[in-house]
Amino acid sequence: MRTILLLHTGGTLGMMPSGDPAALAPGRFLDHLLEQVPELGQMAKLSVEVPFNQDSSCLEPEHILALATRVRAEAQAVDGFVIIHGTDTMAFTASCLGFLLADLGKPVVLTGSQRPLAFVRSDARSNLVNAVDLACRGIPEVGICFGTHWIRGVAADKLSVHQFEAFQSPNLPPLAEIGAEVRLHPEVGQFVRQVPPDLGDRLDLAIHTLTPHPGMAWYPAPHGARAILIQAFGAGNLPMGREDLRATLEDARERRLPVVVISQCPYGGVDLSAYEMGRRIEEMGAISGGLHTRWAALAKLGLVLGAGGGINEVREAFGVRWAGEPMPEGAWAQA
Ligand code: ASP
Numbered sequence: 001m002r003t004i005l006l007l008h009t010g011g012t013l014g015m016m017p018s019g020d021p022a023a024l025a026p027g028r029f030l031d032h033l034l035e036q037v038p039e040l041g042q043m044a045k046l047s048v049e050v051p052f053n054q055d056s057s058c059l060e061p062e063h064i065l066a067l068a069t070r071v072r073a074e075a076q077a078v079d080g081f082v083i084i085h086g087t088d089t090m091a092f093t094a095s096c097l098g099f100l101l102a103d104l105g106k107p108v109v110l111t112g113s114q115r116p117l118a119f120v121r122s123d124a125r126s127n128l129v130n131a132v133d134l135a136c137r138g139i140p141e142v143g144i145c146f147g148t149h150w151i152r153g154v155a156a157d158k159l160s161v162h163q164f165e166a167f168q169s170p171n172l173p174p175l176a177e178i179g180a181e182v183r184l185h186p187e188v189g190q191f192v193r194q195v196p197p198d199l200g201d202r203l204d205l206a207i208h209t210l211t212p213h214p215g216m217a218w219y220p221a222p223h224g225a226r227a228i229l230i231q232a233f234g235a236g237n238l239p240m241g242r243e244d245l246r247a248t249l250e251d252a253r254e255r256r257l258p259v260v261v262i263s264q265c266p267y268g269g270v271d272l273s274a275y276e277m278g279r280r281i282e283e284m285g286a287i288s289g290g291l292h293t294r295w296a297a298l299a300k301l302g303l304v305l306g307a308g309g310g311i312n313e314v315r316e317a318f319g320v321r322w323a324g325e326p327m328p329e330g331a332w333a334q335a
Pocket of ligand 1: 010011012013054055056057085086087088089112113114
């Protein structure tokens with residue numbers, strides 16, 4: 001039987017209808033799981049840890065880095081990992097772990113649910129069973145198992161607040177379709193790992209993020225910001241006729257702040273050569289985020305900045321597929 005370490009970090013899945021906090025005490029979580037889903041005990045030799053128990057909207061970089069460290073520490077001892085996580089920021093954690101653990105060589109399966117495990121009508125049971133099943137298969141991917149799909153962490157986004165199919169990877173086919181059988185993508189686990197070796201494990205998230213709308217007033221990035229991430233319109237367009245926008249980009253250039261442009265559209269990504277507005281943004285020094293989700297873009301930026309990188313390192317990072325994230329030149333394994 002495969003050995004799986006299950007790390008419970010909080011979120012809806014473990015919530016109690018009674019609100020009884022004792023039921024969530026670390027020592028009781030495995031009992032609770034096996035009471036509710038006894039088949040887990042037949043699928044794998046499970047051990048459970050509760051590194052923290054938080055609504056995922058409250059997570060800080062330290063939580064994510066602690067998870068990565070814990071997984072690395074146990075990588076030789078177990079066959080795979082399941083991480084139970086709140087859905088709100090699961091895609092961000094999955095993106096960070098996808099980069100940080102790209103070379104782990106073991107499955108890391110994140111899951112959670114829209115309704116607590118203790119509810120009669122819940123997606124938690126099937127998500128857990130599927131996550132443990134995937135973690136037992138030895139496939140070296142960091143991915144989110146939710147509903148009927150397993151999707152790569154660095155390509156994932158939460159697209160529904162209430163549907164059981166809450167996550168998608170809009171620009172990458174799923175790693176697996178989960179139905180009567182588990183249908184794996186033929187190239188699952190086969191991406192080229194190109195995370196810079198000297199990246200380190202600090203996340204600097206002093207990133208000024210902007211989601212523009214028509215008529216928006218533009219201001220220079222606040223003091224202390226180390227980069228700007230703009231979720232531009234469509235293929236990466238902004239109203240370059242606006243003087244305050246040009247002044248914002250000029251200010252970033254003078255302060256040597258990297259400016260990365262991603263798209264507000266979940267499907268497709270940025271192509272700054274497609275329109276005049278995009279070309280003008282590029283002329284002002286902005287970097288295309290291509291098909292990066294905002295979560296993968298933030299994770300990548302956070303890691304580069306955390307390692308002391310600046311504009312050149314950020315530009316390089318967004319031109320390279322670190323860990324199977326979708327890139328404009330092709331959707332799957334090629335480097
Ligand atoms: N607020 C919860 C969380 O992210 C939502 C969930 O788990 O579905 O922790």
